[in-house]
Amino acid sequence: MTDKQENRIVFWVFLSPILFAFLMVVVIPFFIGAFYSFTNWSSAARANEVLEFVGFKNFTDSFKDPSFNYSFILTVVYTVLNMVAINITAFLLAVFVTSKLKFRNIYRVGFFIPNLIGGLILGYIWQFIFNNAIPSLGDLIPAFSFLTDPKNLILANRNSAVLALIVVGTWQYAGYIMMIYVAALESVPAELHEAARIDGASTAERIRHITVPMIAQAFTITMFLTLVQSFKQFDVNVSLTAGGPSTMFMGKPLFGTELLALNIYNTAFVKLQMAMAQAQAVIFFLVLIVISLVQVSINKKKEVEM
Amino acid sequence: MNKSKHPIVLEIFTALLFLAFLFPFLIVLMNSAKDAFQITVDPLGMPEDWTQIGRNMVSIWTNGNIRYPGSFRSSIIITVVSLLAITMLSSQAAWVLVRTKTRLSNTIFFIFVAAMVIPFQIVMFPLLSWFRTVYTLTGLKLLRTYFGMVLAYVGFGCSLSVFLYHGFIKSIPYELEEAAKIDGCNRFQTFYIVIAPILRPIHATVMVLNGIWIWNDYLLPLLVLGKGNRIQTIPLAVANFAGAYVKQWDLIMTAILMAMVPIIIFFLAAQKHIIKGMVAGSIK
Numbered sequence: 271m272t273d274k275q276e277n278r279i280v281f282w283v284f285l286s287p288i289l290f291a292f293l294m295v296v297v298i299p300f301f302i303g304a305f306y307s308f309t310n311w312s313s314a315a316r317a318n319e320v321l322e323f324v325g326f327k328n329f330t331d332s333f334k335d336p337s338f339n340y341s342f343i344l345t346v347v348y349t350v351l352n353m354v355a356i357n358i359t360a361f362l363l364a365v366f367v368t369s370k371l372k373f374r375n376i377y378r379v380g381f382f383i384p385n386l387i388g389g390l391i392l393g394y395i396w397q398f399i400f401n402n403a404i405p406s407l408g409d410l411i412p413a414f415s416f417l418t419d420p421k422n423l424i425l426a427n428r429n430s431a432v433l434a435l436i437v438v439g440t441w442q443y444a445g446y447i448m449m450i451y452v453a454a455l456e457s458v459p460a461e462l463h464e465a466a467r468i469d470g471a472s473t474a475e476r477i478r479h480i481t482v483p484m485i486a487q488a489f490t491i492t493m494f495l496t497l498v499q500s501f502k503q504f505d506v507n508v509s510l511t512a513g514g515p516s517t518m519f520m521g522k523p524l525f526g527t528e529l530l531a532l533n534i535y536n537t538a539f540v541k542l543q544m545a546m547a548q549a550q551a552v553i554f555f556l557v558l559i560v561i562s563l564v565q566v567s568i569n570k571k572k573e574v575e576m
Numbered sequence: 577m578n579k580s581k582h583p584i585v586l587e588i589f590t591a592l593l594f595l596a597f598l599f600p601f602l603i604v605l606m607n608s609a610k611d612a613f614q615i616t617v618d619p620l621g622m623p624e625d626w627t628q629i630g631r632n633m634v635s636i637w638t639n640g641n642i643r644y645p646g647s648f649r650s651s652i653i654i655t656v657v658s659l660l661a662i663t664m665l666s667s668q669a670a671w672v673l674v675r676t677k678t679r680l681s682n683t684i685f686f687i688f689v690a691a692m693v694i695p696f697q698i699v700m701f702p703l704l705s706w707f708r709t710v711y712t713l714t715g716l717k718l719l720r721t722y723f724g725m726v727l728a729y730v731g732f733g734c735s736l737s738v739f740l741y742h743g744f745i746k747s748i749p750y751e752l753e754e755a756a757k758i759d760g761c762n763r764f765q766t767f768y769i770v771i772a773p774i775l776r777p778i779h780a781t782v783m784v785l786n787g788i789w790i791w792n793d794y795l796l797p798l799l800v801l802g803k804g805n806r807i808q809t810i811p812l813a814v815a816n817f818a819g820a821y822v823k824q825w826d827l828i829m830t831a832i833l834m835a836m837v838p839i840i841i842f843f844l845a846a847q848k849h850i851i852k853g854m855v856a857g858s859i860k
Binding site for chain 2: 277280281283284285287288290291292293295296297298299300302303314350363365366369370371372373374376377378379380381382383384385386387388389391392394396398399402403406407410426441445449451452453457491496497502504505508509512515523531534535538544547551552554555558559
């Protein structure tokens with residue numbers, strides 16, 4: 271057996287198991303899905319029946335669907351706010367835990383821990399806090415008695431429920447993003463700060479003119495991760511608000527905190543409109559790719575400028 | 577600026593933030609030790625009787641709805657088998673992709689990398705109908721089975737893993753493999769005897785990234801295993817129980833506590849590797 275033959279055998283023996291899994295789970299479903307989005311595929315049980323080709327109907331219907339439009343706008347708003355909240359929190363935490371604090375290693379671990387627990391469980395914990403623990407503050411402190419009124423529940427009001435999603439999203443993810451900032455901050459040479467301090471730069475000036483440009487690459491990564499994470503948020507949405515409370519949009523009542531991922535899931539499994547849900551997933555995929563490409567290219571430009 | 581005063585203020589401030597971050601876990605712990613009545617009247621107070629936590633745990637352990645022991649076992653089986661399969665299969669695949677310099681090999685690698693941007697939402701519905709089709713065509717049962725669940729995790733986990741291994745293996749000098757060949761190793765032996773031990777640090781990164789994801793994942797098991805079926809993972813069990821219409825918060829809190837404790841113990845034991853692994857995985 272020649273080397274070449276041996277290499278070819280090893281190539282296929284080593285590659286085929288993973289290729290099999292990858293084809294079965296990602297590649298084949300991806301193309302089936304793209305195909306289904308142009309058909310009248312209606313429910314899982316009828317998947318083997320003859321499908322009819324309907325062109326772009328599912329896509330145009332999606333853009334006419336109030337709940338999809340609403341979830342789309344809501345997801346964009348949520349993503350922007352969540353990205354800002356997570357990155358500011360994480361950056362500040364990273365600055366704190368890289369300064370000369372006595373317990374900085376313990377703080378790091380503490381801030382990181384929520385990230386280890388799944389979003390589903392975190393959502394239930396916070397549902398209890400918002401629905402039970404916070405109202406009971408009203409019983410303990412007379413000045414907060416308005417909190418006991420069911421109308422004032424944080425999760426009962428659309429705007430404050432979205433804020434609650436951001437609070438939980440930030441709490442969940444900031445520790446992880448902090449660790450990336452920590453790694454970047456620790457790679458900034460101490461001499462630079464020394465020199466600037468001798469020249470009379472304040473802490474804020476040093477952060478603005480030395481730290482931020484030096485860790486520009488970390489910003490590209492953290493922005494990308496938080497963007498994708500926020501845009502795809504599903505678990506916390508399910509367990510914290512399950513889409514509620516209801517609100518009015520385009521003259522129709524719908525779920526006020528239903529982010530895109532949950533909206534697509536519900537279109538398929540609650541409304542049983544599989545083809546439309548698939549078309550919405552394709553839109554979701556395309557939008558996610560476009561906005562993450564835009565974000566990365568903007569950040570990359572900033573990296574070069576320094 | 578007063579140098580001796582500054583860190584103390586920051587120390588106190590950070591310590592308060594630290595406590596605020598962990599406060600929700602304290603809420604879980606305190607309320608796991610309350611009975612159904614006490615938790616509704618006093619969710620913020622200290623429990624009257626800490627031994628209640630034991631009684632709550634027993635009732636979660638024996639609850640027919642949440643099926644904790646079975647769910648825990650299923651979660652362990654799925655996570656461990658998936659991790660072993662992902663690390664072994666992705667590392668050997670990445671190795672041949674690095675060492676074979678053909679157009680086919682480059683194309684396959686490019687497809688793996690490109691697939692990283694595919695969100696799960698776009699494949700989840702066709703995945704279910706495809707798994708069903710496979711069953712009707714071949715009799716191979718992929719829905720509601722361990723095999724299907726692990727196959728799904730290997731399929732979704734392999735892009736990032738192959739990418740990470742690929743980057744690492746590129747930095748291993750080829751001379752090592754030539755030396756192994758002179759010593760009489762064939763290609764299989766070269767990988768398992770010479771290369772595999774060098775991969776240990778990147779194995780840790782891949783295991784941490786995939787392990788945390790798989791252990792906590794909710795959506796994929798919900799679709800592949802379904803709600804309330806024979807095999808269920810811990811997130812499915814908790815969702816099944818906590819998502820019910822009547823909220824038994826005392827037991828939900830205990831169930832949450834019991835779902836969190838294993839992973840927190842695991843984290844505290846392997847803290848350094850986990851943090852290093854997660855940061856390394858994100859930067860690559």
